[in-house]
Amino acid sequence: MVDFDVGVILPAAGSGERLGGSTPKQYCKILDKPLFLHALESFENISYVRHIVLVVDDPANVEALLQESNCPKVLVVQGETTRHRSIRAGLQALSKLDCELRVVIVHDAVRPIVPSDLVEQLVKAANENGAAGSVCPLISTVLSAESDGSLQTALDRKSHLASETPQAFQMNVLLSSYNKCTEEDLDCGTECLQLALLYAGVHARLIKGSPNDLWKVTLHRDLHMATECLRERSNSVCIMATEDSEPAKLLSESLASHVQRVERVLTSNEDSVSRSSGQIFNNIIFFHASQIDMESPLLNFSSLFDLDNQGLIIHVLEQGNAEELQTMNVYDLQLSGQRMARQYQKLKKGVVVIHCLDNDTDSTNLVRLVTSLLKAHPFSLSGQTLFL
Numbered sequence: 435m436v437d438f439d440v441g442v443i444l445p446a447a448g449s450g451e452r453l454g455g456s457t458p459k460q461y462c463k464i465l466d467k468p469l470f471l472h473a474l475e476s477f478e479n480i481s482y483v484r485h486i487v488l489v490v491d492d493p494a495n496v497e498a499l500l501q502e503s504n505c506p507k508v509l510v511v512q513g514e515t516t517r518h519r520s521i522r523a524g525l526q527a528l529s530k531l532d533c534e535l536r537v538v539i540v541h542d543a544v545r546p547i548v549p550s551d552l553v554e555q556l557v558k559a560a561n562e563n564g565a566a567g568s569v570c571p572l573i574s575t576v577l578s579a580e581s582d583g584s585l586q587t588a589l590d591r592k593s594h595l596a597s598e599t600p601q602a603f604q605m606n607v608l609l610s611s612y613n614k615c616t617e618e619d620l621d622c623g624t625e626c627l628q629l630a631l632l633y634a635g636v637h638a639r640l641i642k643g644s645p646n647d648l649w650k651v652t653l654h655r656d657l658h659m660a661t662e663c664l665r666e667r668s669n670s671v672c673i674m675a676t677e678d679s680e681p682a683k684l685l686s687e688s689l690a691s692h693v694q695r696v697e698r699v700l701t702s703n704e705d706s707v708s709r710s711s712g713q714i715f716n717n718i719i720f721f722h723a724s725q726i727d728m729e730s731p732l733l734n735f736s737s738l739f740d741l742d743n744q745g746l747i748i749h750v751l752e753q754g755n756a757e758e759l760q761t762m763n764v765y766d767l768q769l770s771g772q773r774m775a776r777q778y779q780k781l782k783k784g785v786v787v788i789h790c791l792d793n794d795t796d797s798t799n800l801v802r803l804v805t806s807l808l809k810a811h812p813f814s815l816s817g818q819t820l821f822l
């Protein structure tokens with residue numbers, strides 16, 4: 435437990451040169467939010483975090499972007515020309531606030547995943563030791579080069595680590611490090627832990643994090659990874675099916691490692707949700723043993739919908755009655771799927787209907803299809819009727 439107040443500095447004033455394009459990476463939209471907002475909201479949700487300083491290039495623009503989000507702890511501050519100068523500006527703003535912050539966290543706003551258990555370990559370690567940083571094993575060996583570009587030497591990969599954020603510092607350690615450091619440090623340095631070592635004599639404790647969580651958006655390809663990872667993490671899935679539905683069982687097992695939460699609600703009657711746990715979900719998958727009335731508004735299930743988050747309603751017709759389907763017009767089927775999609779758009783839900791055309795449909799294909807649908811933008815395939 436952390437029983438003292440903690441401040442957070444989120445540097446977000448960079449120009450994002452390595453990513454390219456005209457929009458600095460912190461403003462790129464990921465799942466309908468500017469990238470910086472994902473990390474910011476995670477810190478907003480940590481109870482012992484009292485204030486968050488977001489250091490940006492254009493405070494008026496960011497204030498406008500923040501208007502519709504619920505971020506009561508945030509203070510937006512003008513950034514400067516380099517990383518260290520911006521962090522120092524954030525620290526000065528934090529130190530002027532009317533409260534005693536024992537520990538300050540520094541976290542890059544372009545690292546959208548903030549593991550709360552690691553943050554707590556870092557805060558405790560910094561409180562005891564003065565500073566703590568998160569680290570990951572090196573993925574590639576690091577070389578140093580001669581001035582002519584030829585190899586000088588290769589570092590031993592086992593004895594070096596990649597520095598990541600979040601990092602945590604006692605407030606007075608970070609303040610005195612920035613007060614004492616040189617103009618050269620402020621212009622060329624990249625590592626706060628090094629300032630704490632050089633100017634406060636603190637050997638930061640290094641805490642290993644997971645490379646799956648600790649990465650920052652630097653290159654264009656990272657934007658795709660951020661979208662995929664954040665969507666997987668935010669997805670919760672309710673699977674409604676009868677007990678004997680093997681594909682539903684298989685799907686729920688395989689989704690467990692891909693989404694934040696999956697629950698199978700057993701139904702004896704498709705109109706009933708009496709066995710639901712009371713949790714809400716942004717995605718709902720209905721397994722139907724026979725034809726469904728696609729015009730029905732599904733209101734019986736509205737208590738399951740998480741209306742704050744976008745998601746999908748997927749109808750799977752498990753043993754689609756092929757003969758019955760053959761007599762139906764595919765065009766009409768498609769139209770009723772589209773009508774249902776329009777109906778649910780206001781609830782932030784896309785709708786996809788999957789017909790498994792015969793009893794031998796390979797369940798693994800269904801699992802693959804549903805897994806890809808859940809990773810896509812919920813409205814990108816909404817209204818589609820698919821046949822497996």
Ligand SMILES: C[C@](O)(CO)[C@H](O)COP(=O)(O)O
Nearest residue numbers: 517542597598599624625626
């Ligand atoms: C971990 C870090 O290298 C500083 O310690 C940091 O992530 C650097 O980020 P930047 O992209 O170079 O600002």
